[in-house]
Amino acid sequence: MTNFPTDKFQGIETPFYYYDKKVLLATLDTIKAELAERPNYHLHYAIKANANLEVLKEIQKAGFGVDAVSGGEIQQALKAGFEAQKIVYAGVGKNDWEINLGLDAGIFCFNVESLEELRIINELAEKKQKTAKVCFRINPNVGAHTHANITTGLMENKFGIAMEDMELAIREAKELSNIEFIGLHFHIGSQILEMDDFAALANRVNELQDRLESQGIKVKNINVGGGLGIAYNDPDGKPVPDFKKYFDTYAQNLKLREGQQVHFELGRAVVGQMGSLITRILYVKNTHHKQFAIVDGGMSDLIRPALYDAHHKIQNISSMEAEETYDVVGPICESSDVFGKNEKLPKCHRGDLIALRSAGAYGEIMACQYNCRKLPKAYLM
Numbered sequence: 001m002t003n004f005p006t007d008k009f010q011g012i013e014t015p016f017y018y019y020d021k022k023v024l025l026a027t028l029d030t031i032k033a034e035l036a037e038r039p040n041y042h043l044h045y046a047i048k049a050n051a052n053l054e055v056l057k058e059i060q061k062a063g064f065g066v067d068a069v070s071g072g073e074i075q076q077a078l079k080a081g082f083e084a085q086k087i088v089y090a091g092v093g094k095n096d097w098e099i100n101l102g103l104d105a106g107i108f109c110f111n112v113e114s115l116e117e118l119r120i121i122n123e124l125a126e127k128k129q130k131t132a133k134v135c136f137r138i139n140p141n142v143g144a145h146t147h148a149n150i151t152t153g154l155m156e157n158k159f160g161i162a163m164e165d166m167e168l169a170i171r172e173a174k175e176l177s178n179i180e181f182i183g184l185h186f187h188i189g190s191q192i193l194e195m196d197d198f199a200a201l202a203n204r205v206n207e208l209q210d211r212l213e214s215q216g217i218k219v220k221n222i223n224v225g226g227g228l229g230i231a232y233n234d235p236d237g238k239p240v241p242d243f244k245k246y247f248d249t250y251a252q253n254l255k256l257r258e259g260q261q262v263h264f265e266l267g268r269a270v271v272g273q274m275g276s277l278i279t280r281i282l283y284v285k286n287t288h289h290k291q292f293a294i295v296d297g298g299m300s301d302l303i304r305p306a307l308y309d310a311h312h313k314i315q316n317i318s319s320m321e322a323e324e325t326y327d328v329v330g331p332i333c334e335s336s337d338v339f340g341k342n343e344k345l346p347k348c349h350r351g352d353l354i355a356l357r358s359a360g361a362y363g364e365i366m367a368c369q370y371n372c373r374k375l376p377k378a379y380l381m
């Protein structure tokens, strides 16, 4: 079990996010080592998973780029010191100011999700006498074995351009004066643990590439998105995801043409396991039906359990007494403000610290002020 630096937690107001620097650096080192063997593979960290400046600076130092899905994320990436040339930008609803920001900064490429968007990017680029580099985000109609709210690559999802329209989009791009077509982009979903799903995507990309090749269309860059999952049930046993298996899956299945570069957009797998939400028990309440541990952190601080039925491993890091059974719940006025039901925890008392593990991704960044609460702070240490 992780030894939390509880002495350093003294005096910090709860709830807060604790980011374990050792785990982050071990994760970054593992990815670096995998990519060192494959010079044509590039990682763009999906900044939406965690945009904490201290965390971003470590990722930037490791040499990776950024995948942004909004203008605000592009700004945050630039602030953290990422080069514009290492930023890719996706999103179904890019606003004009966001496109202009990308053009002014000189980002690597826009991952374009519709023909309507392509024409607007061309218009805005023309006004600035710039050329926008674009990849088309293609909806590959590949499912992923994950929660329905986090699949993105099915025909029913709002993301991307239909496969039937791929050639149409590429032809149009070639006719537009201020657009340079540089590749194809895909992203099938998140928290994916079955490598077969990524293999299915690679095979779809192969088919599409064959189709384009037969029409004499060349593609410089293939971006396969992100989605690699983490072991929510075993943060101590598997603090670093199996990046080798992940990259090997693409190496074995994705057929590359000469000189082609492959881009990955991992978010959760990079930052998920380093984080815990540290929260304090306010009350232990017995209702005759159940025993509740009521903590000071809630769904406003960590929304994944309420939003995706996610479960974060729960630990009482203050007590070593015999275990009892608790529902661990937050203070927010919503019945879905529950972190765990029937959790076996060392006997709980008012004041004990509870750690909600694997909360580094889609935690702090999704926090909100519902119930007029303060936003949680985060500490990388």
Ligand SMILES: *Cc1c(COP(=O)(O)O)cnc(C)c1O
Pocket: 046, 048, 049, 067, 069, 090, 187, 189, 190, 191, 225, 226, 227, 228, 265, 266, 267, 268, 269
């Ligand atoms: C969210 C997202 C990612 C990252 O997903 P993870 O599951 O965190 O790896 C990558 N690419 C795009 C386009 C995304 O929207």
